[in-house]
Amino acid sequence: MKIELLDATSASHSLVTLMKEYDEFYWAVAWAGVTDEGIELQKYAHKIKSVTFGLSFCHTDPSFVDNLQGVEGAYVITKSTGGTFHPKVYCFKSGDRAAAIVGSSNFTFGGLRKNSEASVYVEGAASSEFFQDLFDYTINSAKMGEGITKELARMYREKAEREAKKPHRQHDPMNEWKNQTPLEVGSMNWAEYVSRINKSKHHNIKKSLKLLRISQKWFSSEASFSDFSGEKRRAVAGTLPESQKKGSDLNRDWGWFGSMIGAGTFKNRINKNNKHLAKALDGIPNKGEISPNHYKDFVISFRKAFVGASRSGGVATASRLLAMKRPDVFVCICGPNIDEASALLGFKKQNLDLDTYWDEVIEVVRETAWYNADKPAGSEGKLWESRVAMLDAILYKES
Incomplete structure (x- = not known):
């Protein structure tokens, strides 16, 4: 040898x-x-x-x-x-x-x-x-x-x-x-993502983006979610009744990105300006990188808001709040879009909860080409700034 x-x-x-x-x-x-x-x-x-x-x-x-x-x-x-x-x-x-x-x-x-x-x-x-x-x-x-x-x-x-x-x-x-590998969402590049968004039958894209920008404006102008007026808190939470839509900012369809009108316990906590919900949202930065630890801290405080209640908050209500504050990172997953989200993002509906939302939804989104595209100029730049929340325009299926 x-x-x-x-x-x-x-x-x-x-x-x-x-x-x-x-x-x-x-x-x-x-x-x-x-x-x-x-x-x-x-x-x-x-x-x-x-x-x-x-x-x-x-x-x-x-x-x-x-x-x-x-x-x-x-x-x-x-x-x-x-x-x-x-x-x-x-x-x-x-x-x-x-x-x-x-x-x-x-x-x-x-x-x-x-x-x-x-x-x-x-x-x-x-x-x-x-x-x-x-x-x-x-x-x-x-x-x-x-x-x-x-x-x-x-x-x-x-x-x-x-x-x-x-x-x-x-x-x-x-x-x-x-x-x-998400079957479709993951394979889209930025141009394909924009095309799919613009073909939405359920979202008015300009009005949807305007709604998200108004919500972000409120978060940047107040030190805490607890400082919001009751009407603004309800608007962000998706629980604002028609009778309270007074003023140009409030007078729009706040049911886009997940209406939570029927979530009674959650609505009660929003109306009472629950300190734990405020702490949960306050811990999410207005700008910059959001880490898994930011999300974990959010979940800890969010759950405290429902201690002793007959019904607890879940992915729908939590992700609604998150998407309103950081539409560049979070998407609301709820009844009208969960079937399509499950199919296109590759998670099992029965396994999705607050503990799995980050890994099953957000980490998958962060791996996609369209999410990682550089910010384009012009009107598409505004869409890019809310690109994750705007997935709802693709995922939403009318019941």
């Missing part, structure tokens, strides 16, 4: 040589980039038997994934391993001969060029225990992944582009990727 130590450059040369000489490839590699070695791999794609690449932290180049679309035997990791998929195993076989490079070199420019790397080159009988273990390892690695379809490649590219903008990248960006 031949054994040799390789640095990054010699590992690159050896890989290219082995791809040319051997008939079958068995690899398990953490990350890959678009490199000369990658072009060689495409050239010999028909030799691939089981080649798997990791996607942790989106370190694998989306273009590399694109290039392996439809290649039989090529996989990317889509199931969380608990830790990071981090091997660098390149194994080759021809008849009873085998060779392998095992070490620190990823299939990237750094791993095969500029980095200080160390790998071991081994050559010997394919039937040896060492090579049999390597073959088994690469084949088992593939079981944690998926074959590379056009849809998977598209989804990964979108995720990678979004993750690149974040200070801390998601560890498993494709974990359960099929279940996280």
Whole structure:
């Protein structure tokens, strides 16, 4: 058995040589980039038997994934391993001969060029225990992944582009990727989103946006929700009766984005200016990033408002308040839109509650291309500022 130590450059040369000489490839590699070695791999794609690449932290180049679309035997990791998929195993076989490079070199420019790397080159009988273990390892690695379809490649590219903008990248960006793909909402780009909004049969878009801007104006002009007049509180809550719609700001349909007229206990808490509801909303910033912790704190205070009541507040009433304060982050999920929301955002209606709303709705929305689009100029910029709440124009189904 031949054994040799390789640095990054010699590992690159050896890989290219082995791809040319051997008939079958068995690899398990953490990350890959678009490199000369990658072009060689495409050239010999028909030799691939089981080649798997990791996607942790989106370190694998989306273009590399694109290039392996439809290649039989090529996989990317889509199931969380608990830790990071981090091997660098390149194994080759021809008849009873085998060779392998095992070490620190990823299939990237750094791993095969500029980095200080160390790998071991081994050559010997394919039937040896060492090579049999390597073959088994690469084949088992593939079981944690998926074959590379056009849809998977598209989804990964979108995720990678979004993750690149974040200070801390998601560890498993494709974990359960099929279940996280909204059937339609997630595939829309900004132009498609605008088109769908404008085709709404139930929302007057200009009036809807005006309503949201009025609500935000009130929040920016008062220190606390408790400082709102009773009429303004009821308007924000979706419980304002017709008799109190006096004045240009109040005289509009406040039932858009979730009418809560029938939520008696909630309406009572709004009328009595409940301090816990005020604290819940006050904890949501008027501008800037909203974190999961902001939402968790909101839920804690929101629930306190219903302690001792026969009926508690739920997703509908909570998300109504949130959407009125931050329509760029929250959407009201209630009776008229929950069926469509469930279908297009991919959650089960029976599982949606205050504890799951953030993960099942907001995190899914934050992964979409239209949500992450840059703010456009002109009138579309106003829509962009309320783009999450305005999902109701797409989701609403008249009963």
